[in-house]
Amino acid sequence: MQIITPNYILTPQNLLCGQSIAYDKTIHKIAPLDELKSLFPDAQIIELKKNSLLMPGLINAHVHVEFSANKTELSYGDFIPWLYSVLENRETLIEGCAKECMSEAISSMLESGITTFGAISSHGMDLEACAEAPQNVVFFNELIGSAATMADALFADFLARLDASKSVKREGFHPAVAIHSPYSVHLILIKKALQIVKNESLKLSAHFMESSAEREWLDKSEGDFKEFFEKLLKQNSATCSSSEFLEHFNEQQTLFTHVVKANNEELDNIKKGKHTIIHCPISNRLLGNGALDLSVVNEKNINWICATDGLSSNYKLDLFEEMKCALFMHSNMPLLPLAKQLINSVTKGAAEALGLNSGEIKEGKNADMIVLDLDKEPNDELAIHLILHRYNISQIYINGKFIPKKGA
Template identity: 55%
Template sequence: MQILLSDTLFSNGVILRDHGIVFDKTIIEVSPNDELRSRYGEQCTELGEGSVLVPGLINSHVHLEFSANRSTLTYGEFMPWLSSVIAARDELINECDESCTSKAINTMLTNGITAFGAVSSYGFDLEPCFKAPQKVVFFNELIGSDPQMADALYSNFQERLFASQELKRDGFYPSIAIHSPYSVHRILIQKALKYAREKHLRVTAHFMESPAEREWLGSNSGAFAPFFQNFLKQTQAANTAEEFLSYFRDSPTLFTHAVQASDKELSAIAEGNHTIIHCPISNRLLGNGVLDLKSLEENTIRFVCGTDGLSSNYALDLFEEMKVALFIHPNEDLLSLAQQLWQSVTAHAAEALQLNCGKIAPTFDADFLVMRVSYPINDQLPIHLITQPHTIESIYINGDKIQ
C-alpha cells in the first residue's frame, strides 16, 4: 500500500486541492492530505507544491503498423493520402519492425498514455502490444468487399484474431475492428459481429471519415468511384450507411471519425448506444472536416479522443490532440470543452473500452500520472493542463510506478 499527498487532484471533472490517495493495485481511498497524514504519518509521500494527480490517459484509436511514416505520405485531401498509403504500404510496413512499434508504444507511455486501443490490420504489432506495459484493447481488423474473396479474407481475419486470443495477460483484450462500410462485405460484417457478441468482444469501426465516403455510400459516385472501379472492379458500394449501422444495433461500438455523418446516421448511433472517436489532427491533415460536437450533444452521443496512427498524425500525444481540439471548435465554451476533452481521454474512454480505469476513485485501477506545473492552480486547470507547459514526473499502472 502506498500513500501520495498532492497539491491538487483532478479527476472526473472535479478539482480537489490538498488531497491524496491510498492505493495498491487499485485506488483504496481519496482524502484530504491532513486526514491521511494523521492516520499514516511517515508512510505518506509528499509530492509538494505544483503537483497534480490525474488519471492515466487513454488513446482510444491508434494504428501502430504505420509508425515508420514521417514524410512519405501525402496530406491535404483524403484520396491523395489513400493513394499514397497504397503506394507506400509495403515499404512502410517493412520499415516498422517490432522495435519501431515498441518505440511508438513507449512514446505514448512517455506522453502519459496508460491504455490504448490498437487497430491491427496485419497482426505485425501483436507481440509488441502484448508486451506493452499499458492496458491494450487489441482490435483485429476485418477488411474486404469482394464477395468472391470472402472466405479467404475471413480466414485471414480469424487467424489473426485467434492468435491474439491465445495470448493471456491482465490488461490485454483481443477485440474486433470492422474497417469501414465501403471496404467490408455485409456477409463478413455480420459473421464477425455474431462472433463478437458470442465471445463478448469489444468492437470498433471507421465510419463517415471523408467527403469521398459520403458520396460513394450515398450515390455510388464521387472520388471513390474511379478508385473502386480501377482497384476492385466495383461500381457499387458494399453497403449503404443505413445498412452498415443496422448491423451494429446489438453491438455497442466505437465509431471512429463520423465527421461526415448525417443527422439520421447520428440518430442511429445514439439509438445503438455507440461512441464516436474524435481524431482532430488526423481529420485536419486529411482534409475531412471537423466533427460537429453540437450535433453529438443534441443526440446525446458520447465522444472520446484518439490520435489515429502516424500515417495521419505527427505525434502520438493526447495532450497535443486536446490542444488542437480546443482551437478547431471555436464556438464551444472553452472551459466546458476542456472538461469534455479530459473526460474523453480518461473516464469516458475507459467506459467505452470497458476498462476499470480513467478515474482516481476507490475500486478503480491505480492508473494515474503525477504531473508538475509551475503556475497558480485555479478553476481553469483543465484548460491550463492542455495549453501550458507541464512535466509528467511519474506514471503508475495498476499501482506500479512504470516511469
C-alpha cells in the first residue's frame, strides 16, 4: 500500500484539496493524510511538491500504431488523394516502422500522459510492441475486405491475428475486434466477426461516415469512390448501405470513429444502440473531412470521446494537443463546458466506452494516475487551462505502479 499526497485531486465531480490517496493496484481510500496514516500505518508516503495536481491517466481510444513511420510521405487536404497515397506508400511505411518505431510512438503517448490506448491493428505487426507497452492496451484486430471471393482467406487471416492477440497474457492487455468500415468490409465478414464479438464479449470498433466519398458511395454507388473501387477492386457498387451496416450493430455497443458525414437518422440509430462516437479533430481536418457537429451530438445525448487517430493522419499522438485543436475547432460551443467535456472524454468517458475500470480518481477504480505541475493555485476554469497550457507531467502511475518517464 502507498499513500500519495498532492495539493489537488481532479475528480469528475469537483476539485479536491487537502486529500490524499491510499492505493495499490486500485484506489482504496481518499481522505486526509492523517486518517490514511492511521488506517494504513505501514504504507509508503509520497508527498508531492506545491501546486501538484493528480488526475486520471488519459485514454487514447483510437490509434494506428502500425503507421507511425509517416511524417511527410502521405498527402493531406482531401480524403481520396490521402487514401491513394496510403496505398502507394504502404509498403514503405510498414517496412519503415519496425518494432522500435512503434515502441517510440507508444513511448511518446506515455510521455503525454496516455496510460491506456486502443490500438487499431490492420496487420498484427504491432502486437509485440503493444504487448510490451507499459500502458493498458485494448488491441483491436481489424477486419477488412469487400470482395466476397476473398472472404474465406481474409477471415482466416483475421482469426489468426485475433488468436495471436489472445495469447498475450499480461495485466491490462485486452484483445478486441475492429470492423474497418461499411464500404470496405463485406456483410458476410461482418456477420461472422460480430458473432465472435458476441460469444466472447469483446469490445468492438468501426470507422463510420468519415468522408463525403463514403457518403456518396454508400448512398448511390457514385462519387470519388466509384473510380477507386472500379479500378482497384473491379467493384461497381457498394456491398451495403449505411443503414444495413448499422443494423448489424444493434445488439452490440460499438465505438464508431469519425461519423463526420452521418445524417440525422444514422445519429438516431447510434443513440438508440447506445454506441459511442470517437472524435478525431486533427485527422478530420488534415483529410479535408470537415468537423463533427458536437452540438447536434450533445443535443441527441450521444456519448462521444476524443482520440488522436494514427500518425498516418496526425502529426503527434498527444491528447492534450488534440483537445486544444477541438477547443478551437468547435467555436460555436461555450468554451468552459466544452473543455470539461473534452477532459471527461479522454478519462471517464473513454474508460466507460472501452469497459475499463479506470478513468476516474475514485475509490475502487484502478490507480491509473498522472501528476501535473501547475504554476499556481487552480481556479474554476481549470479544464481550459489544462488544455491550453500543457503543464509538465512529472509522474505517471499505471495499475498503481510508478512508470519512469523516458530519460528519467
